Structures are given as C-alpha cells and as structure tokens.
Amino acid sequence: MSLRTWAAWGVHLYTAIGAPLALIALVASGRGYFQLAFLCMTVATFIDSTDGVLARRVGVKQVLPQIDGARLDDIVDYLNFVVVPIVVAYQAELIPSTWWGLLVASAPLVASGYGFSQADAKIEAPREDGAQTNHYFTGFPSYWNIVVFYLYAFQSSQWFNVALLLIFSLMVFVPIRYLYPSRNTVARNLTYGLGVLWALLMIVVLIQLPQPSQTLVYISLFYPIYYVGLSFALHFRTA
DSSP: OOHHHHHHHHHHHHHHTHHHHHHHHHHHHHTTOHHHHHHHHHHHHHHHHHHHHHHHHHTHHHHOTTSOHHHHHHHHHIIIIIIHHHHHHHHTTSSOSSHHHHHHHHHHHHHHHHHHHOTTSEEEEEOTTSSOEEEEEESOOOOHHHHHHHHHHHTOOHHHHHHHHHHHHHHTTSOOEEEOGGGOOSSHHHHHHHHHHHHHHHHHHHHHTTSOOHHHHHHHTHHHHHHHHHHHHHHHHHO
C-alpha cells in the first residue's frame, strides 16, 4: 500500500475519532461532568474544521473511492453537533427535565435529521465577480454545540432556552444560505482571523466553566453575530 493510501486511511480515521469523542461526551454528561462533555465537543469541532482540508490535500476521493468520506463526516457531525449537545441540554436541565422537555429536545433532532438528509444541504454558488465559488449550508447549519454551550455559559432561563431551541429548529427549514466557514472565499482572512480569536476566547470560557466570566461570554458573541450577519448579507444580495 502506497504512502498516499495510508494517508487517505489516516484522514478517514481522523474524522472517525469524532465518534468515540461523542461517546465520552455522552457518558460524561450522564455523570454530570458537563465541562468534559463540552471539551469533547470542542475537540470534535476542531477535527471537523480541519479534516476537510486534509482530505482535499491527500485526495481521498481518488485514492479511496470506495469510502464515502462525506457520509462519514455527516454521521460524526450529527452525533457531535446535534445528539450530544441536545442530550447535554436535557441532562444539565437547561430545558425542563420532563416529558415536555423531551419533546423540546426532539425538535432539533428531527429538524437536523431533515437538514442533514437534504440533497442541497451543502451547495456551491459562484461569487458575483465570477472569480471563485463559495460554499454554503442551506438552512440553519445545526450548530447546536455552540448554541447549547452559550445557554450553559449564560445559565439562561429554561423558557428562554426552549424558545431558542424551537426557533433554531424552525430555521433549519428556512432555505437561507449560511457560509461554510472552512470553505469560505468571502473576506477569508478576516473570517479566519476573527474565528481564531473567537476560538481562543471560547477555550478560556470552557476552562472557567461552570462559572465563566459573563463579560468574556458576551464579548465572544461578536463572531456568531459576524457569521450570521455576513451569511444573511450574501444570501439576500444574491437571492
């Protein structure tokens, strides 16, 4: 087996590591170790942010055509971006720990199941200048790990959390295009630079859990606001 083939298998293994991370997060959450659960989700997010670059560099589609890396990625993403954070939200009592809370928790699971299964869940669209192609998610891109992290950090009320989870669940069905951060060609350097700064802030907040600096948590909102604002601006400008 060639070195490139070994490298391709290594990239798929790198992606698959997200699955045992999800298992650890679920076990940790069940035992009340929510900081560890969020740490696992953070590592899984880092893997998801970098495995695509590695896959394209190695050319895994050409080297291992019998393995669908995109499907593997979607399976792991559904675990870490949807199932794990929603379970954490329920077990940390961010939503009511009742049958009603289970119904609320089911909404993101069902909505994101639909979102992940859409043929156009990820799309390509040319920029206005025609120089490059941009990549987008269709509908709210199931960043439940980030949503739940903020709900936990802010310790917001259960009813606020319920409302937010239901609103974002509905947004999965609204065909607004959201930028695919790791494959963004618009304001790439600014987006990456702000993303790194945001990631560092989030790591500090993670270390401070369960009682993080509320000032830092509020400051860290700059990146989600920037991301949504840029996505909406591009969507409605080209719609």
